[in-house]
Amino acid sequence: MIGDTLGGYRLEKKLGEGGYGTVYLGRREDGEPGAVKVLHPHIAGTPEFRRRFQAEAMLSMDIPPYFIARVLKTGDPEARPEPDQEPAWVVTEYVEGRTLRKLVMGDGSDEGPLGEDDLHRTAVATATALVSIHSADVVHRDFTPSNIMVTGDGVRVIDFGIARAVEEAPTMASGSTGTLRYMAPEQILGTEVSPAIDVFAWGAVIAFAGTGRDVFDGGSAWETRQRILYGEADLRGLPEALVGVVSWCLEKDPELRPTSHRLLSRLLGKETSSIEEEGEATQRDSRTLLDEGAAAFWRSITMGMSGFPTVAGPDREGTFEIAGTFYGTVAELARGVQSRWPEAHGMLRDAHKRQELLRWLPEEEGKAREIVGVLPEAWGGADVQAANLVAELSPDLPALFRDLDMSWGALFSTKDGRAWPYREPEHERLMDLVERHGLLKALSGHHCIGSDHSCRRERPCSRYVHVARQASDLFERLRALEGWLRGAAATAGFDRERLSPVEKGDLVHMLGTHERRNGEAPALAVWATQGLPEGELRERARRVVREADDPWPAAVALYACRDDLRRVSERSAGPRERPGPRPVVDHGRRKGVGRGRRGPVGREPRGLSRLLWAVGALLVVAGVVLGALYWGDLTLLALMATGAGVALIVIGRVLLEDHRKALTGEERGEHGSEAGTAEESPVDEAPLGDEERRAELLRHLFDFPE
Known part of the structure; x- marks a missing residue:
């Protein structure tokens, strides 16, 4: 593997190996390092696992970057696990330092339990990381001292986003993953897993860091299990200030443990007074709590923590x-x-x-x-x-980012029909920074230099500031909408096509340049939901646009997901023809995007069919009447009239059926030529025949993100 390139990272050396895979130090062409984890073939040997692994890795990219090693990239979920193809892999931020276990149990002169100040700083940092992970609906499942890095720049939690996919892999002999000494009772028993298992593990980790020993460790695996299930943790030597909160986290019943939000609040001295208040505050103040956790750690790092000398x-x-x-x-x-x-x-x-x-x-x-x-x-x-x-x-x-021109003219020029300018694979991280970390907001602070602008000189460009704010709104809405669509698509039985970084860039370009950007909310609502069948979903989608403070980014978010929304809407109403794959988003300038199809096949010949049926019916009636009144003299004429009438009726029916098939074929052909990557998925063609699944899909409609 050394010398190979995965995801643009050339593998330089092996960093370590574990139960899931091998970790290599990789480096991009621009010198940026990354930790490339390559999963073992016996784990990642099926397409089902690779798709699940991809989904978990993508979900991990939504985690706010507080004291974690960020997931940067992952491999193609559709790649077949054949010998000549690359293995399943994921790239995370490279963190150089020592694990918490090595810091405490190492062979240097500084080994041993952390002092009280250092321990409290570690507790705050790791609890902040758990809030960050849980706020993205991810459960770590293997939170241990070996997955916590202590570096010259803080504390980082690593290795999340893989455990769940591995746990559900068909090749796993057991249904649970993790390190036994830090597993919660419900994890050992194989019952429902929730974020509470990470809180339990956090208590065991902090107890280890403060005492220098694993507080549930027994002489054998069986004894360790028994102590976790029925015994009490040995907290002798743990600073008194942390005994209470650690004991709270080590409750056997997960319902009695704090959430990660409540845990961090306690450590910061601002615990909420009730679970109800905390649940309400979690939705409103998660980001504020994360900021306070990071600030508390930063204020304290000059006070002597190992790796943080003044x-x-x-x-x-x-x-x-x-x-x-x-x-x-x-x-x-x-x-x-x-x-x-x-x-x-x-x-x-x-x-x-x-x-x-x-x-x-x-x-x-x-x-x-x-x-x-x-x-x-x-x-x-x-x-x-x-x-x-x-x-x-x-x-x-000038608004430069690394060596890229990020000025208004470079990003939003419409000369030659250009859309988002940075479309190469090496620019994917750029769009990630725009989407998740507000890069445009930072760059919008530069003074306007556009000669065609009405902005005041020596002030930021008002148009740039406006689009940067709209981009933040757009991506927030897209994340909520895509999260809803994941569940709806799983219930409806079809695979969604993710927006690529280039498509997301085109959406940002659309915010600043599309002719509808200054439209009224009602008109934008209709435009964004074109193609959606009448019904509850379409009305909810239109209401989102009409009621938005700024309807334009809301309309663009719906526009980007309109084909998946149409699938959900059609399948919730009953069996339908298979919808075509989503065309690439580029403001409707490319063939087949946002335009109705016309042409000879596109005109339904219902009038001609009805005319043929009417003439045929008259001839049949005339033949019957002639045969009844003048049988013998006009028998041949009666038979000819009747036969001609039947023939015209059949021709009208065949003409209508041929038209329907031709129209279906044209639509599929156009979609195939436009998308180029349409998947022929058998499950996508299967309508919802199960009433329970359809009822579940209908319930999704009432959770539509508004």
Whole structure:
């Protein structure tokens, strides 16, 4: 495997091997490292597993980046597990450091339980990570000291997003995964798994970090199971301040444990007074709670945690150095960050250098100090943090990101019908930063340089600011809508086609350039739901647009998912013909997108068929009458009239049937030529015949995200 390339990452060396697969250090062409986990063939040997693995990895990409190693990329779910094809793999953020287990149990002079301050910081960071993971509806399932990295830039939780797919793999002999010493009782018993198992594991992990031993460990696997199921944790030596919260997390009954939100609130000294209040606050304040957890950790890391020594920074009046280059003013520093982006990226990921920069920045640069004063993951990574810092320190600089022109003219020019300009595979991460981490919002802080704009000089471009805000709204709505569609599609029995990064870029371009962008809400509601059958779903979708504060991004989100919405709507009403695959989104400029089909086949010949039937019926009646009145003299004429009438009726029927088949064939042919990747899925052709499944699908309609 060393020397191979997976997902654009060239494998340089082996980092380790575990029960699920082997981890390699990979590196992109631009030098960015990544941890590439390649799953063992005996686990990832079926198409069903690969699809499930892909779904879990994609879901993990939705996790807010707080104290986690982010999932960056995963392999093709449709690839067949044949010897000549690449294995199942996933790329996560590369985290360099020691695991918590090695930090506590290592062979160095600094081994042993963490001190009380260090332990509390670790507790806050890992609890914040659990809130982040659980807020994306992901359960880690293997939360252990070996899956927690302590680095020079904080604490990171790794290896989520794989355990569930592995657990459900048909090749697994057991239905549960995880490390026994940190498994919750319900996990051992094989009952329903919930986020509560991670909270139980968190209690066992913090107890290990504070005591230096596994608090449920027995002399054998059987004894360990018995202690977890029926015994009490040995918490001797754990700092008194944490005994209560750890004991709370180690309750045998999952209903008695706190949620991760409530756990973090307790650690931050702001626990809610009741479960009802907490449940309400979880929906409203999750992001605020995550920010507070990250801020609490950051404020404390200069107090002596291993890997976080206090660093004396340079005099504020002096210069600031990045990779051997010295900068005397904040404007020079901003230019230096833009021109030496990889070095600046590394500087922001270094806790010591960020401390130096905080000491060097003038007090009046309050916003810049706020940007630097939190961990990079609070911004979605050091790249977005750097973009925010440059726009704040020197907004008169052009809107550049790494070596890409991200100005209004570059992104939203309509010359030659161009849509989103960055369409190559190496640009996929760019769209991820736009979609999930607000990169456009950061870049919209640069001053407007468009000669055709009415913006005031030395101010941010108002059009750019507006589209950046709309893009944030668009992707938030798309995530909610796609989450709803996942469940509806599974019930309805069809496979959805995911929007590619290029399609998502085209949607952003559409926000800023489409002729309908300034339309009224009622008209946009009708446009966005074209093709949806009349019914509850269409009315709900239109109401979303009509009632939105800004109807345009809501309309574009529905427009992007309209074919999947049509499938759900049709199948909830009963068996239907198989709908065609979704055409590529590019504002309707490509063939077959957003246009009705016309032509000779497109005109239904109902009038001609009815005419043939009417003439045929008259001839049949005339033949019968002639035969009855003049049998013998006009027998031949009567028979001829009757036969001609029957023939005309048959011809009319055949003509109508041929037209229907031709129309179906044309639609399928056009879809195949446009999409190029339409899947011939047998389950997609099967209508819902099961009333229970149809009732479940109808229930989905009432959960439509509004």
